[in-house]
Amino acid sequence: MLVPLTILVTTLATLVYLHSRFVDRPAGVPVRDHQLVALRNKLLPVTASTFAAVMGFAALSVSKLRPIQELGIWTAFGLAISWLVAFTLFPALQLILRTPTGTARVALGRLYGRFAAALPAFTRRYRRGLVAAPLLLCLAGAAALFGIPGLLSPMPVGIDSLTYVDPSLPLRRDLVWFRQNVADLNVAHVWVHLPRPAATDPEVLRALDRFQREIESLPDVIAVLGPTTFLRLRRYFAGQAEQLPRDPAQFARTAADLEQLLLAEPGLRGYIDVNGLEDLNVTVLFRQGDAEGYAMLAQRIARAWDGLGAGPLSGARMRVVGESLLEAKVGASLVPTLAQSFAITAALIFLVFLFVFRSATARLLAMIPSLFAILATFLGMRLFGASLNLATILIATTILGTTENDQIHFFHHLHEREGAPLAQALEHALRVSGQAIIFATLINAAGFLALSFSSFPPLRQFGLVTSAAFILALIADFTALPAGLWMVDRRHQPRL
Helix, strand or coil: CHHHHHHHHHHHHHHHHHHHHHHECCCCCCHHHHHHHHHHHHHHHHHHHHHHHHHHHHHHHHCCCHHHHHHHHHHHHHHHHHHHHHHCHHHHHHHHCCCCCECHHHHHCHHHHHHHHHHHHHHHHCHHHHHHHHHHHHHHHHHHHHCECCCECCCCECCCHHHHCCCCCHHHHHHHHHHHHCCCCEEEEEEEECCCCCCCCHHHHHHHHHHHHHHHCCCCEEEEECHHHHHHHHHHHCCCCCCCCCCHHHHHHHCCCHHHHHHHCHHHHHCECCCCCCEEEEEEEECCCCHHHHHHHHHHHHHHHHCCCCCCCCCCEEEEECHHHHHHHHHHHHHHHHHHHHHHHHHHHHHHHHHHCCCHHHHHHCCHHHHHHHHHHHHHHHHCCCCECCCHHHHHHHHHHHHHHHHHHHHHHHHHHCCCCHHHHHHHHHHHHHHHHHHHHHHHHHHHHHHHHCCCHHHHHHHHHHHHHHHHHHHHHHCHHHHHHHHHCCCCCCCC
16 A cells, blocks of 8 residues: 555655746746756756655665565655656646646745745744754654663564554454453464374373473463363363373373364364374463563573473474564564664665765755654654554655655755855745745645555554654755755855
C-alpha cells in the first residue's frame, strides 16, 4: 500500500514544480516556446531531486526486513519511471489539453507576493532565533531517538502483537482483558531433536518432564505445555494425583498408551512429531515479551537444558523458536534499519547537493528543514509515548527523500540571482518556487494523511506523523532556511 501512495504523492509534487513554471508565462511569449524554457529551467532541480529520492528509498535495501527492502526497491523503481513521465507525457498533456497560462503577476497572486516581499526582512531580523530554535529541537529529537548514555534510554521499539490490532475491534478488547486477567500473549516453543526415533520412550519422556518442571520454575514463566502435560491431565481427570510418578516402572505404565493417544488426539501431535518420532515441542507462555525479556528467557532455558546432564536426552539438540522470537528479532532490526538507511540517505542527498550547489554552507543549510522535521517528529513521538514499529521506522527516509525536493528547487532559483543582494535573491527564489513548495508539501501531507483512515494502527500512526513532519519541514523552509542564509551570506552582512 505504501509503494503506490509514495510514488503518487512524490510524482504529483514533482509535477507541481514543473507546472508552476509552465503557468508563469510572460506576456507575448508563445506557449510552446515558453514550455521549452520552463522545462529547461526545471530539468536540473527535478532530475537532482528525483535522483536523490530514488537513491534515498533504495537505501532501504540495507534493511534485514524483507518488507522494508521491497518497499524501498519498488518505490525507487517507480520514482525513476516518474522522471520519464514528467518530461514526456506531462508536457504533451499540457499542450493537448491547452492548459491555461498567465503572466507572472497573475500566477503569483497578490497575497503571496506581499508575503514573499516581506519574508526576507523578517528572517534577517530574527535570524538567530529562527536558526537556534530548530537546531535545539534537532538535538532534543536526536536525544529522544537515540538516547543519552546513563541518562535516557533510546526510543522503545514496539513489538507487541496487540499494536497491530485495531483498538476499536472487540477482539482487541478481549485480548487486553485476557492479558490482564488470565495470561500474557508471549509464546516460545522449545524444540528438542532426538538423535533417534524415541519420542514416546518412557525414559525420554521422564527426562523431558523434568525439563518442563525446570522451565516452569523460571521467573516470568506463566505456563509450560508439553507432551507430558496430557499425561498429567489424564491422571487428574481420573481422580489421581496430577504429578506424574517418579518411579520408572509406574511412569512407564502411565505413558504406555501414548502412541495410541497420538493417533486419537490431533492436539497432541503438535508436541510430538508423529512422522519420525524424533522431535518434541514444549510451549512456554511468559511475560516481558520484549527483545531483552526473550533473550533472558532463552538463556535460562539453555541453562536448564545444560543442567539435565547425561541421560536419555544425551545427544539431543534443543533450540528456542516461535513468533515471539521473530517479533523480538524484528524489533532488534528496526533501530539499525533506521540508523543505516537514514545515514545512507543523508549521505546520498548530500552528494546530490554537492553537484547542484557550489557553496559548502548551502549544502548543509539545505538539509536543515528536513532534519528538523524528522528529529522534531521523533521528539513528539517520544513525548506522547509512541514507539518505533514496522511502519514508523520509515518516517526518516520518507521525509528526507521527499522534502529535499523543496530545498533543491529553492536553491536552484536562489542561484539564478547569484550576483544580486541576498534580499533580492531570496525574494526571487520565493516568488518562483515558494508557491510550488507550499502546494507540493500540502499534496504530500494530504496524501499520507489518507493513511489515518487505515484500520492498521501502525499505518495510521505513520500517516499522521508523516503528515505532521511535512508541515514542520514547510515551516522550516520559510523560516530557518532563509534565516540561516542571512547568517552565512558574505555578500551582504546585515547591520543591527
